[in-house]
Amino acid sequence: MKRKIGAMMLSSVLLSTMLAGCSGNNDGTSAGNKAGDHKGNTTATNTPVEKLTEIPLPITKDGMTINYWRANDGKLTASLESFGDMASYKKKEELTGIKVKFTHPPLGQQKDQFNLLISTKELPDVIYYNWADAVGGPEKLIEDGRIIRLNELIEQYAPNLRKIIESDPDVKKQITLDDGTIYMFPLLKLDALKLNATSGLIMRKDWLDKLGLKPPTTIEEWHTVLKAFKEKDPNGNGKADELAFTGNWGPGDLTKLHDFSPGFGVIGGFQMNGDKVEYGPIQLGYSSFLETMATWYKEGLIDPEIMTNDGKAFDYKVTNNLAGSYGGGVFSGMGKFFNLMRDTDPNFNLTGVPWPVSPNGTAYATFNMNNKVLTYGEAITTGADKEKLKDIVQWMDFNYSPQGHELFNFGIEGESYVKEGEGIKFTDVITNNPKGLTYDQALASYALSIMDGPINQDSRYLDALLFDEGQREANASWMKASSDLTLPPFRLSVDEASKSTSIMSQVNTYLNETMTAIINGQKPISEFEKMVDTIKGMGIEEAIKIHQAAYDRYMAK
Known part of the structure; x- marks a missing residue:
């Protein structure tokens, strides 16, 4: 994205001021200040230190080791035991001279294990985590002396991340x-729209073609298509067994039907109305959403087993020509089934359907596709030796350098990928793996881009993996939706988060139960007014005020 030169210069000046500023603690004993007075950093008298302009390789020849904690990933464990076995990390060790000892909690236990880890005295040097899941957030962890402020360290020793900022x-x-405060080296998506528009509503294109229908763009058109899928035997087996819309959400509720709520001008949670925060489920449009979903459910257009489908049941319904549409992603919801059906049914085809157009003529997404900085990232703990901080920061910054960028997005050139002009192409090691690994499993043994990690994710990896036209069409279609209804990535303070969680835990439970009961016909749509009053009685207005204050602070940055 192009910026005016003057704006860039102003941003640089403001950032330098922000990075060099104090941490806001007057007693000088915060974790950030303790970590900031190590050798080579700015001193208390603000003696200037020359900033690095590039990462020297090797960073050290002293045989340094970084102790690193992060959750493992199922795609990686299909062939490797640890991130330390990944080709890109092995190459990074060779280039930087720094070894890494990874510790991984058991798959699925990262939250519990993180909470145990962060409460101990013996901390690793670096933790990679989804910091949105940390109790009290990174603010609390800095306040408690668990992780450190990185501003001054980034300013001096991280030229690649600093340049991006x-x-x-x-x-x-x-x-x-x-x-x-900056507290992590994050997962970045600078090409945000393309990289974030990888999930949405998916439909059988061959069924549309057979029935002479176009992909629906409005709620009314969706109803027409779903009725045709149910009644006109598009799978051609002579039975009325088609499931017009289905999903694999697991037991509990029908909240995933919120994928259709933007078609009514609302989303199923906090949303923006211009510069004002409001709660979607108490808006008038939500009543229309519930009424329409209840009608679809009564007409049999929604799979009656949608609340109990697990992954196996859902896969069966898609691969046995029963599922007409569902919500999913370009890989797990499309690429997976293209691969499974390629030989058994050459006519099988999927397409991404645009988010339904709302009454004001705008198609809204249910999530913010403009977020460039995700909540995943690596932070340095107070357990790290302050004499090692300079080297640790340089090691972390390497991932954002030109060489590190290609290494952690694509793997080893000539082995896992080759360059084709401005683009890249993955080799058969990835796309036709000799060990029988799927392409995502194979790429996970080489690079972070297919998972998550401290990198600037490159959209060329996505282009290289969208093998089928339906996937490419889906990505292009979902990119067109507006994010204006969704919240920007502002943060709640520790106290705000505590108050909001207390309110929303009740609200969410009640909302899920009530909307499910209305949609499946257990309660009438007239229950909506009572639902709104009940949610207001639970304190939703206070929660809205909390989010509004956080939004206002974010916009004032």
């Missing part, structure tokens, strides 16, 4: 806490 005002706003 200085050149992109969106990144600068999204990477910092309310007080200006």
Whole structure:
């Protein structure tokens, strides 16, 4: 995205001021200040230190080891035991001279294990985590002396991440806490729209073609298509067994039907109305959403087993020509089934359907596709030796350098990928793996891009893996939706988060139960007014005020 030169210069000046500023603690004993007075950093007298302009390789020849904690990934464990076995990390060790000892909690237990880890005295040097899941957030962990403030370290020793922050005002706003603190080297998606528009509503294109229908763009057109799928035997077996819309959400409720709520001008949670925060389920449009979903459910257009389908049941319904449409992603919801059906049914085809157009003529997404800084990232703990901080920061920054960028997005050139002009192409090691690994499993043994990690994710990896036209059409279609209804990535303070959680735990449970009962016919649509009053009685207005305050702080950055 192009920026005016003057705006870039102003951003750079503001960032330098922000990075060099104090942490906001007057007693000088915060974890950030303790970590900031190590050898080579800015001293208490603000003696200037020359900033690195590039990462020297090797970073050290002293045989240094970083102790690193992060959750494992099922795609990687299909062939490897640890991230340390990944080809890109092996190459990084060779280039930087720094070894890494990874510790991984058991799959699915990362939250519990993180909470145990962060309460111990013996901390690793680096933790990679989804910090949105941390109790109290990174603010609390900094306050408690668990992780450190990184501003000054990034300013001096991380030229690649610093350059990204200085050149992109969106990144600068999204990477910092309310007080200006930077606490992690994050997962970045600078090509945000393309990289975030990888999930949405999916439909059988061959069924549409057979029935002479076009992909629906409005709620009314969706109803027409779903009725045709149910009544006109598009799978051609002479039975009325088609499931017009299905899913694999697991037991409990029908909240995933919120994929259709933007077609009524609302989403199923907090949303924006211009610069004002509001709660979607108490807006008038939500009543229309519930009424329509209840009609679809009564007419049999929604799979009656949608609340109990597990992954196995869902896969069966798709691969046995029963599922007409569902919500999913370009890989697990499309690529997987293209591969499974390629030989058994050459006519099988999927397409991504645009988000339904709302009454005001705008198609809204249910999530913010403009986020460039995700909540995943690696932070340095107070357990790290302060004499090693300079080297650790350089090691972390390497991933954002030109060489590190290609290494962790694509793997080893000539082995896992080759360059084709401005693009890249994955080799048969990835796309036709000799050990029988799927392409995502194979790429996970080489690079972070197919999972998550401290990188600037490159959209060329996505282009190289969208093998079928239906996947490419889906990505292009979902990119067209507006994110204006969704919240920007602002943060709640520790106290705000506690108050909001207390309110929303009740609200969410009640909302899920009530909307499910209305949609499946157990309660009438007239229950909506009572639902709104009940949610208001639970304190939703206070929760809205909390989110509004956080939004206002975010916009004032």
